[in-house]
Amino acid sequence: MKINENSPKHSKKEESNFCLECGECCKRYYITLLPKEVEIISKFLKISKKKFLENYCELNVKIYPKSTLGVLTYPSTFFPNKIIELIKKKSFEIPTSFFVVPQVVLKRENKLTQTFFNNEPKKDFRKACIFLEKNNFCKIYPKRPIPCKLFPFIAMPDLREQYPFCELFKNSQKDFSIESKKYYSRIQKYFKEVNKKSFKSIWFNPPKSGELFYSDTLLGKISIEELIEMMPKK
Ligand code: SF4
Numbered sequence: 001m002k003i004n005e006n007s008p009k010h011s012k013k014e015e016s017n018f019c020l021e022c023g024e025c026c027k028r029y030y031i032t033l034l035p036k037e038v039e040i041i042s043k044f045l046k047i048s049k050k051k052f053l054e055n056y057c058e059l060n061v062k063i064y065p066k067s068t069l070g071v072l073t074y075p076s077t078f079f080p081n082k083i084i085e086l087i088k089k090k091s092f093e094i095p096t097s098f099f100v101v102p103q104v105v106l107k108r109e110n111k112l113t114q115t116f117f118n119n120e121p122k123k124d125f126r127k128a129c130i131f132l133e134k135n136n137f138c139k140i141y142p143k144r145p146i147p148c149k150l151f152p153f154i155a156m157p158d159l160r161e162q163y164p165f166c167e168l169f170k171n172s173q174k175d176f177s178i179e180s181k182k183y184y185s186r187i188q189k190y191f192k193e194v195n196k197k198s199f200k201s202i203w204f205n206p207p208k209s210g211e212l213f214y215s216d217t218l219l220g221k222i223s224i225e226e227l228i229e230m231m232p233k234k
């Protein structure tokens with residue numbers, strides 16, 4: 001797919017004189033997408049939602065041991081053997097159930113990017129968002145997902161020290177706490193819907209595969225079939 005050459009490309013510089021355009025924020029995180037954002041971005045790219053999900057997105061599944069069944073919590077007896085084997089490598093005991101957090105995120109890929117070290121530009125080969133272009137432009141900037149729009153002001157004030165690498169954060173006291181709260185309540189609504197209706201019914205054409213994490217530790221790859229098997233309809 002060829003991006004429309006006339007698409008506006010901007011950088012965060014337009015938002016603040018303090019942003020170094022280092023692109024570090026686009027190299028560190030998995031960007032969560034909500035179904036509505038998939039609609040907006042695929043329209044912007046002039047491709048179908050299916051194609052967008054296939055080419056630019058992947059699964060991101062986090063599991064947390066939990067002893068009581070409840071919202072998005074499933075017995076480990078449902079888990080495919082491959083997943084159980086991956087968990088065994090990290091934990092001696094297999095808990096009876098897991099809280100499963102399934103998300104669709106923007107793909108990340110290894111690419112040569114420009115970063116800043118001691119304020120000097122430097123090229124490095126790093127995992128970065130699929131939409132991060134050379135010179136740290138964002139290919140979908142006008143329609144970028146909400147976490148990108150709010151960064152680095154998305155964290156609650158007591159968590160703000162988690163972005164020491166970000167010059168914009170160090171120098172600006174912008175407060176997006178109201179927008180951030182609204183965003184987190186949309187995320188909660190998304191998880192409630194997944195719990196009620198199932199992942200597959202919310203994502204008609206979900207990405208075929210992605211990564212599985214045990215809390216924040218990468219366990220390995222996961223396929224959509226394995227995810228569906230782990231989360232049978234309640
Ligand atoms: S969508 Fe754009 S702003 Fe967001 S992480 Fe990717 S490149 Fe960065």
Ligand code: SF4
Pocket residue numbers: 012018019020021022023024025026151152165166167168169
């Ligand atoms: S990490 Fe901070 S300074 Fe660097 S591009 Fe992102 S917002 Fe700007």
